[in-house]
Amino acid sequence: MPAELIEWEKRLLADDGPLRTIAQSVGGPFHVMFPDRIVENISKFKDAFEASGVTGFIYYGKKANKSACVIEACATAGAGVDVASARELSAALRGGIDGSNLMVTGPAKSDELLMLATEKNALIAIDSPSELDRLSELSHRRGADTRARIVLRVLPKDSTSRFGMTDAELDNIWDQLDDAPVRLEGFSFHLSGYEVAPRAELAQTLIDWCLKARVNGHAANLISIGGGFSVKYIAAEYWNSFLEHATPSWFHGGRAPSLDSYYPYYCKAPGPQMLTAILEHNDLGDRLRKNDIRLAIEPGRALLDRAGSTVFRVQGTKTREAHGLPYEILTVDGTSLSLSEQWFDTEYLPDPVLWPESVGTMTPTCIGGASCLESDMLSWRRIPLQRAAVVNDLLVYPNTAGYQMDSNESEFHELPIPPKIILRDSTAGPQFEWTPEIDPRKT
């Protein structure tokens, strides 16, 4: 399942690239981030808005990656940030995002987060009538002179999601709103899955809610359709062939995840193309323009597409046999906590690159982490590496910036958390300049 690599990723893997130097300098597993790519991803979403004539705004779904370099890229490219905790909010402000360009989501937010958001003029997605009550009460108690900017999060019909408000709750909210020190700017949702049609259709319902809100005296002129913009990790041929042929015998110990557990590693219309498809579905874009309603989106993963990789060093090798055929089990110097997909009863499928990239005898290989847990496997699948790995080789897992690298990391076994190395184009030539990112939470 080879990943489709882009220019900077190939340059990182080049023989004269910086991989060996970084690996020797860090002396353990590490992540690389290439923030210029995030700026590029944001500008492609902006182009999609521009082509449609709809006024749009992008909030980066911050939970997808903790790195401060993502926030800086958002500030550079003119995107806002979607946060769900007081610390995420503070990190976004520190990174140069204006408070008014923050969206605050999450259920029943803490008093601290609600007040901080109000103070900084952030847009707050209210998840329930009781949360609206609490926000009002806090504002009154504080004697706040600013009205909190809010959108109301809508629970999709027939959904079992624990987030958002039912139609009945929304129908009854107008009196409560009249007494609340807030400014209702619109409505929001976030759907799981990566489909165009359900998003476009629910967006139509949100426009209806905006029109109802206007009748009730609110200036509602914004809808937010959340995140879930898909990423294309691998080519269609590999993905389709995997879905057709994969069997448990491809996996160490026969431990194959069920087919429906995988992220859809191939998609026809990734990221910005998916936004275009949503805007074109049943003329959603036209209706937004005619009613003077702005469209906000909250992509996390899609803004990080091909913006980072994760590098491990091979620490040990052993040979096993299954179905009469030998295969290798490697142990690397980090854990699967740096590859979060492994912790959701599924597997991260894009192949790691064995580096240096010399070619020998194709060798089926699975990859284990440095911990004492049977379940700590980075790849249960026997990956056909282009040669047998040896100790001190590197394994580069591609495209890990979105949710893979740091959402589950901990200092398990007292192993240090892999540092992030920021790569920037060198002004002097084709090489990169690289610097370890200092985690401001630890200073």
Ligand SMILES: *Cc1c(COP(=O)(O)O)cnc(C)c1O
């Ligand atoms: C997680 C989340 C996002 C980002 O989702 P992606 O799939 O990374 O695009 C956006 N909005 C909300 C409310 C979320 O919970």
